[in-house]
Amino acid sequence: MADTEHSYAVTVTWTGNTGAGTQSFRGYERAFEAAAPGKPPIPGSSDPAFRGDPARWNPEDLLVASLSACHKLWYLGLCAQAGIVVTAYTDSAEGRMTEQxxxxxxxxxxxxxxxxxxxxxxxxxxxxALHHRAHAHCFIARSVNFAVTHAPTIVREKD
Structure with missing residues (x-):
């Protein structure tokens, strides 16, 4: 079977020009809007540590969210195929970044x-066990060059 290629088109528009553009490092906002056809826009900024707006998503948040969502989607699909009925799923994911x-x-x-x-x-x-398979299949985890680990908790509903 041949490989299948998919493409994703996203437009990121800087919305932080306060009137003077980037004339000074402190004179502009880091705000942006990420958009894709047919989807609601995502308001973004840089991390507050880098002069960003804490009320907006930053690229670091979005990367961690992408890894979490990809794992969840694979996991739920694998559970459905295996006859395991998942009734709730919450992930408290955390990313670590080092700045030089x-x-x-x-x-x-x-x-x-x-x-x-x-x-x-x-x-x-x-x-x-299906968490290991989900991790092995997650497109996003397979694309990054750092460790993505998982520490799942399984809770059974009462009879």
Whole structure:
């Protein structure tokens, strides 16, 4: 079977020109809007540590959210195929980034902490094991050059 290629078109528009453009480092906002056809825009900014608006999504938040969402989507699909009924899923994901003295930096790790509730009839051991398969299939995790680990918790509903 041949590989299938997918493409994703996103437009990021800087909305932080306060009237003088980038005449000075402190004279502009880091605000932007990310948009894709047919989807609501995402208001963004830089991280507050880099003069950003804490009320807006920053690229670092979006990267961690992408890893978490990708894992969740694979996991739910694998559970459905395996006959494991998931009734709730929440992930408290956390990313770690290191910044060098010159301002450059990179993510060094992301830890996913999904808390998954399954029905009493579902196999908890298999539900736990499927996190490894989800991780192995996640497009985003397979595309980054830092460790993405997971520490799942499986909770069974009462009979």
């Amino acid at each position: 003295p010159d301002g450059a930096g990179q993510f060094t790790a992301v830890t996913l902490r999904p808390r998954v509730t399954i029905t009493a009839e579902s196999d908890a051991a298999q539900a736990l």
